[in-house]
Amino acid sequence: MKRLLIVALLLLSSCKAADSPQLSELTLASGGFETLGHDVARVSPMPARPVPAGSSVENIRLVAEGKAQAGFAAIDFCLLAAQGEQPFGRALPLRALAVLPEDYVQVVVRADSTITNFAALSKKRVVVGPPMVANVTANRVIDATRIDVVRMELSTSDASAALRSGDVAAIVHIGGLPSQVVTDLGIPIRVLPLPIGVEELTSRFGDIYVARTIPAGTYQSTVSVETFGIPNLYLVREDLPDKAAYQLTQLLFKARPQLDRRQAAAASPLPLHPGAVRFYQESKPFAGMP
Numbered sequence: 001m002k003r004l005l006i007v008a009l010l011l012l013s014s015c016k017a018a019d020s021p022q023l024s025e026l027t028l029a030s031g032g033f034e035t036l037g038h039d040v041a042r043v044s045p046m047p048a049r050p051v052p053a054g055s056s057v058e059n060i061r062l063v064a065e066g067k068a069q070a071g072f073a074a075i076d077f078c079l080l081a082a083q084g085e086q087p088f089g090r091a092l093p094l095r096a097l098a099v100l101p102e103d104y105v106q107v108v109v110r111a112d113s114t115i116t117n118f119a120a121l122s123k124k125r126v127v128v129g130p131p132m133v134a135n136v137t138a139n140r141v142i143d144a145t146r147i148d149v150v151r152m153e154l155s156t157s158d159a160s161a162a163l164r165s166g167d168v169a170a171i172v173h174i175g176g177l178p179s180q181v182v183t184d185l186g187i188p189i190r191v192l193p194l195p196i197g198v199e200e201l202t203s204r205f206g207d208i209y210v211a212r213t214i215p216a217g218t219y220q221s222t223v224s225v226e227t228f229g230i231p232n233l234y235l236v237r238e239d240l241p242d243k244a245a246y247q248l249t250q251l252l253f254k255a256r257p258q259l260d261r262r263q264a265a266a267a268s269p270l271p272l273h274p275g276a277v278r279f280y281q282e283s284k285p286f287a288g289m290p
Helices: 002-012 034-043 056-064 075-083 136-145 156-165 198-205 242-255 274-283
Strands: 026-029 048-051 070-074 094-110 125-129 150-153 170-175 189-192 210-214 225-237
Touching (some): 026 034, 026 056, 034 242, 056 070, 056 075, 056 094, 056 225, 070 075, 070 094, 075 094, 075 136, 094 156, 125 136, 125 156, 136 170, 136 198, 189 225
Parallel strands (some): 026 048, 026 070, 125 170
Antiparallel strands (some): 094 170, 094 189, 094 225
């Protein structure tokens, strides 16, 4: 796999970036990735404006429509966009600049509830995401468990209020650790382990989900919780000039120097933009690989 990826990078190196113009301003579609959007904008030498409202779906649409030069989105939504599947309806002209660290599937219940495992959610109301753009990952995980829950589509604020009041039994939240959405609930919570292995998801959807553990102490729990991670992508339109794509990739690592460049250059459902390929070739993330 590593050798194939290196070959792909070398083949793409024929795309020249030197004569393409750089960006004079930057709009970042960063809904759900507000901290990352702010960090990239902060180190940008050009005027930069993060657009924090929305979700992966809105971020993808903003980039595809040319209303943002770059954006962030979960890999499963990016794959749907590349294939023209719902909620997009047509294949969108997108390319990746980097694979970003995973978000975690977090099935959150009130700590004072009698629900201690996922099976106990059977026939109960569970929030899977906002109206019109319910989370793909949440629905796929529930489908794989084969447990019949009543799926609710609520905004983040409404979902939080519903969990606090007991109107819903659980929220399936996809986010980093610890997630501000969870910590801002203001009530004691419990995160449920998932009753399925990663093989259940990869057999259906490919190698885009990974087994992960929520460490003990992340929230109030004294035990670790088995779950899944879903990587994210830093994406642009495929017709973005190569030099601009190089510049945007460079900005990401200036904003987040701790990111693993090998992981960022790893295979994704979207091809790497040639400008990003050039950046990785010059920064040599694969030096020393067999």
